[in-house]
Amino acid sequence: MQAYEFINNLIPPLKLSDKSGKALSWMEEIRTDILPVVDQGNFLGLIREEMIFDQNDPETLIENIPLDNLNCWVFSDKHIYDVLRVGAEQNSNVVGVLGRDKVYMGVVTMEDSIAAFADSLSIQSQGSVLILSLYMTDYSLAEISRIIETENTKVLSSFITSDPLDDAKIKLTLKLDKPELRHIKATLERFGYKILDHYQEESGISSEEDRIGNLLRFLDI
Numbered sequence: 001m002q003a004y005e006f007i008n009n010l011i012p013p014l015k016l017s018d019k020s021g022k023a024l025s026w027m028e029e030i031r032t033d034i035l036p037v038v039d040q041g042n043f044l045g046l047i048r049e050e051m052i053f054d055q056n057d058p059e060t061l062i063e064n065i066p067l068d069n070l071n072c073w074v075f076s077d078k079h080i081y082d083v084l085r086v087g088a089e090q091n092s093n094v095v096g097v098l099g100r101d102k103v104y105m106g107v108v109t110m111e112d113s114i115a116a117f118a119d120s121l122s123i124q125s126q127g128s129v130l131i132l133s134l135y136m137t138d139y140s141l142a143e144i145s146r147i148i149e150t151e152n153t154k155v156l157s158s159f160i161t162s163d164p165l166d167d168a169k170i171k172l173t174l175k176l177d178k179p180e181l182r183h184i185k186a187t188l189e190r191f192g193y194k195i196l197d198h199y200q201e202e203s204g205i206s207s208e209e210d211r212i213g214n215l216l217r218f219l220d221i
Contacts, residue, residue, distance in 0.1 A: 003083050003097045004076035006116055007106035011094065013038035014047065014062050021058030023047060036096055037067055041103045043096045045070040073098050076105055083113045127156065128179050129199040132172045132188070133163065139170060147191055153178040171196065 013036045014023055023035060033049040045067030055065060073096035074082045087095045087110045094107040132144075145155045156175045163169035176184070179200050188195060 001080045001116065002076065003074050003078050003080060003095075003108055004105060006080060006083070006108045006112045007097055008094075008109050008112060009106060011035065011107050011109070013104065013107075015039065016044075016061065016063035018062050019058060020052040020055055020060045020062065020065065023052055023062065024049070024058070032093075034092065034094055036094065036104070036107050037062055038104045043073050043098055043102075043104045046072060046092060046094065046096075072096060075100060080108075080113050080116045083108050084110070087113065126179065127175060127177045128181050130174045130176060130181060130184070130188075131196040131198065132174070133169055133194045133196045134172060135168055136170050137168075139172065141172075144172070144174075144188075144193070147187055148174075148176065148184055151178075151184045151187055153184055 010030055011032065012026060014026075016037065016039050026035060027033060027049055034046050037044045037047055046069040047062065047065060047067055051065055051068065052060075069090045069092050072086060072090040072092045072094075074086055076097050076099050083095045083097075087093065093110045095110075095113075096107050097105045099105055139160075141155070141158060148155055154177045156177055158175070159173040161171045161173070163171055178184075181198050181200055185195055185198065
């Protein structure tokens with residue numbers, strides 16, 4: 001699940017000597033609105049379609065256009081989660097990938113990152129999603145899993161986010177292997193756990209759009 005495994009070779013880098021007209025042509029061809037800019041193996045940042053339109057001259061060289069997202073990159077051996085994190089922080093649909101020598105290797109798209117992250121979290125597996133609210137001091141995944149397993153259900157994966165309303169609390173999102181939640185919810189509540197939300201999934205083969213939707217629900221976004 002390292003970044004270099006998901007480099008999209010269909011997205012080429014621009015050079016400083018390229019003209020903005022060429023950049024727009026490439027963007028139209030590969031259906032993107034953003035491209036990386038590289039100089040002698042060095043990642044310089046990203047250029048967006050609207051930045052080129054602002055120049056209103058297809059002959060303008062890329063070197064004469066101020067670039068965006070100079071820090072929108074990760075090292076090639078970083079986990080795909082880091083690609084998602086950097087993309088979100090930089091508000092970018094692509095993230096540059098550099099070797100440890102800081103030589104440019106390519107870019108990973110957020111779409112590819114989400115699909116890969118979904119796979120790693122068993123999001124495509126049928127089951128259900130349960131969101132709990134609890135104090136960090138009360139958190140024990142082993143104990144919660146033990147309770148859930150008494151209902152013949154297993155925890156496939158878990159995800160923790162902070163509670164924006166209470167710094168002492170967390171939101172624990174669980175992906176379970178069974179779609180039926182009624183008995184599991186009752187058992188958890190009997191042990192004092194507060195359930196914030198839940199999603200039950202129907203059987204069938206999920207499309208790519210469904211998998212991304214499941215991931216966003218899993219991350220409680």
